[in-house]
Amino acid sequence: MDAFRQEIIVGAVAVYMVFCVLTGLWAMRRTHNTSDFFIAGRGLGPIVVALALFSSTLSGFGFVGGPGLVYSIGVSSFWMVVISSTGYAIGFFLVAKRIRMIAELRDCISLPDIVAARYGSQSVRFMIAVTIVLGVMGYLATQILAMAVVMQAILSGTATFANISLVTCVVISSAVLIFYCVTGGIIASVYTDVVQGAIMIVAGTLILFTAVNVFDGGMQEATSIILADDAEAVMPYGAAGMLASLGWFFVFGLGLAGQPHLITKMMMNKEMADNRTILPMSLFGYVMAALLWISIGIVMRAAVIDGVVPPLALPDDAASVFLSVFTNPLLAGVVFAGLFAAIMSTSDAFLNIGTAAIIHDIPKSIRGKSINNELFWARVVTIILAIVAASFALYSHYRDATLVAILGAFGWGTFAAGIFPVVAVGLNWKGATVAGAVTAISAALLINFVTQLAGVTFPYGVSGQLAAFVTSMVLFIGVSLVTKKPVLDSDINRMMDI
Amino acid sequence: MRSKLIYIIFVVGVLMAAILITIIVAENVPNSGGAAHPEIAGLQIGGDGAARMEYIGTLGLAFHCLLLVQIILLSLLGVSERYRSNGLIAYMGGTLVFMLLVAWQMYSGHQQFLETDETGYFLGFPTATAWATYGTWIGAIPLILIYSIGFRKYIYTPEDEKKYNELLAEKTELMEQQ
Numbered sequence A: 001m002d003a004f005r006q007e008i009i010v011g012a013v014a015v016y017m018v019f020c021v022l023t024g025l026w027a028m029r030r031t032h033n034t035s036d037f038f039i040a041g042r043g044l045g046p047i048v049v050a051l052a053l054f055s056s057t058l059s060g061f062g063f064v065g066g067p068g069l070v071y072s073i074g075v076s077s078f079w080m081v082v083i084s085s086t087g088y089a090i091g092f093f094l095v096a097k098r099i100r101m102i103a104e105l106r107d108c109i110s111l112p113d114i115v116a117a118r119y120g121s122q123s124v125r126f127m128i129a130v131t132i133v134l135g136v137m138g139y140l141a142t143q144i145l146a147m148a149v150v151m152q153a154i155l156s157g158t159a160t161f162a163n164i165s166l167v168t169c170v171v172i173s174s175a176v177l178i179f180y181c182v183t184g185g186i187i188a189s190v191y192t193d194v195v196q197g198a199i200m201i202v203a204g205t206l207i208l209f210t211a212v213n214v215f216d217g218g219m220q221e222a223t224s225i226i227l228a229d230d231a232e233a234v235m236p237y238g239a240a241g242m243l244a245s246l247g248w249f250f251v252f253g254l255g256l257a258g259q260p261h262l263i264t265k266m267m268m269n270k271e272m273a274d275n276r277t278i279l280p281m282s283l284f285g286y287v288m289a290a291l292l293w294i295s296i297g298i299v300m301r302a303a304v305i306d307g308v309v310p311p312l313a314l315p316d317d318a319a320s321v322f323l324s325v326f327t328n329p330l331l332a333g334v335v336f337a338g339l340f341a342a343i344m345s346t347s348d349a350f351l352n353i354g355t356a357a358i359i360h361d362i363p364k365s366i367r368g369k370s371i372n373n374e375l376f377w378a379r380v381v382t383i384i385l386a387i388v389a390a391s392f393a394l395y396s397h398y399r400d401a402t403l404v405a406i407l408g409a410f411g412w413g414t415f416a417a418g419i420f421p422v423v424a425v426g427l428n429w430k431g432a433t434v435a436g437a438v439t440a441i442s443a444a445l446l447i448n449f450v451t452q453l454a455g456v457t458f459p460y461g462v463s464g465q466l467a468a469f470v471t472s473m474v475l476f477i478g479v480s481l482v483t484k485k486p487v488l489d490s491d492i493n494r495m496m497d498i
Numbered sequence B: 001m002r003s004k005l006i007y008i009i010f011v012v013g014v015l016m017a018a019i020l021i022t023i024i025v026a027e028n029v030p031n032s033g034g035a036a037h038p039e040i041a042g043l044q045i046g047g048d049g050a051a052r053m054e055y056i057g058t059l060g061l062a063f064h065c066l067l068l069v070q071i072i073l074l075s076l077l078g079v080s081e082r083y084r085s086n087g088l089i090a091y092m093g094g095t096l097v098f099m100l101l102v103a104w105q106m107y108s109g110h111q112q113f114l115e116t117d118e119t120g121y122f123l124g125f126p127t128a129t130a131w132a133t134y135g136t137w138i139g140a141i142p143l144i145l146i147y148s149i150g151f152r153k154y155i156y157t158p159e160d161e162k163k164y165n166e167l168l169a170e171k172t173e174l175m176e177q178q
Helices: A002-028 A034-042 A046-057 A060-080 A084-106 A111-119 A122-155 A166-212 A218-229 A242-258 A260-267 A272-305 A315-326 A329-367 A374-398 A402-428 A434-453 A464-482 A490-497 B005-025 B049-054 B057-077 B086-116 B127-139 B141-149 B151-155 B158-177
Strands: none
Touching (some): A002 A122, A002 A166, A002 A329, A034 A084, A034 A329, A034 A374, A046 A166, A046 A260, A046 A329, A060 A122, A060 A272, A060 A329, A060 B127, A084 A242, A084 A260, A084 A402, A084 A490, A084 B057, A084 B127, A111 A122, A111 A329, A111 A402, A111 A434, A122 A166, A122 A329, A122 A374, A122 A402, A122 A434, A166 A218, A166 A374, A218 A272, A242 A260, A242 A402, A242 A464, A260 A329, A260 A402, A272 A315, A272 A329, A272 B141, A272 B151, A329 A374, A402 A434, A402 A464, A402 B057, A434 A464, B005 B057, B049 B057, B057 B086, B086 B127, B086 B141, B141 B151
């Protein structure tokens, strides 16, 4: 079977891509208006929402960058994963009920719609929409580039596609993504997410069993090897140190409830009461899939230190080298399909919210009304956004490698710092004001941009993202407390009493 | 406490900011955020753990504890004020104690290792790391449980559902009139 390793992997990925295209065609028949296109008409069942929620959380970063980070900095990177139970809990306590209620009450189709309804302010809508567009560009470009790089690595191992270029891989992978997003909108997106989520759970579980058996002494032997080389790397705070780890706890834990591509999914369930089952199901899926992140990273670090595997050219090669050295071809095929699933499930969510911000929210905040024929323009802008992000990814890859990295890193931290206080806290506190929201979003954008662009680093691994998040939280509440108490619209006031 | 929750959240936030500033301006030690592995390119090492914790260890622990307090407070904020009963507050308090215990076990276990250079193992990881890995994951499970099991009691009660449906009906009626 090993002789056909590449063919099996290519076959698994090809089957997965064909499935995505077919789902797009199926979903097109169910997409009649912008509500269907952006929020699936608020008619999804709990299993679909749960799988869509967790698969959108775990992007290509989780399957490629995650194991690479554990390989590089040890246990520090665990803190992006083990806080998931906290993150999901906070997200559901603070956001799930209220966002679903406002969405139905005001017929909202996007997060900026929700914010505009809550604060009665077009300025806040505009700032959230701009934040989303900025973050989406970086995220999307990172995902498309990751997808193309992995595809090139897989195809170049076959005789037929040995010399395939990165540009061709960007075109193929983007074409599949664009096709099912344009035809089926969020309906295609969430139903592909279901299969994507299932693949990720299977991949994570199988990889854990494989990883545990790489060393005769199991995971304990792997961690012992790391401990003997550098104890701090496998101690609770890892090589990056205590504050870097706690910073990730803060930004990834609390910040999960500020990620627009995730909390938008909380608007889509049919029944409010479904939230009580969606939460544990999402967490279960995430934990199972994230086992891959931790187990591959630890085993590869130990394997390299022990001389079982030569040092990797790049930390991000950890997953692909693990798959080629330690797994059988069938499992490698499933995991590579899972990798594409992880990347695409996040990319389609970003395409969706980015498009909504561009065609729905920014025009509405400037002109006071939506553009005509939103569904048509949603499809057009989805294509344009994906092409711009793909071009941006290629430009960055060949001309300025830092661009995508900067915007990619900018994304999660900015969403966390800019959106969490305004949405998660603001939906539960009547005293939150427009001035507080504008100040918090401005501070989040400013601190994140300055620290990223200027490459500002703080001692002890304190990140700019953490500084931005803590600052925006304090400013949001502080400014709201000292500004005039807002008068809420009657329906919003009554909704917030529930 | 019930109606002053946002003030407590604000104070905790300010304290966290103050600790962060204190850490940033504290005396730094070389490679406090890690350093390149001397032999293997692409790997980072932590190096001298005791030196890295010397000036900020207690502050880091305090930041961690405040973060856990903030998580519990924010979870309570997500529950309507009238449902923040003594029973719920006691449950949330118990959850916080459990989370603080996990944080203390990982911190003290790490300190103990730095002093003795010895560690036990639990499910594949050094004991302190096992607390961080499994403990942090499990620490928030009581929050998940109370949300799921107590959904109809604390989050969205039958009374809430009735009020919300009335609100929706009024809204629909108003739109039809327009």
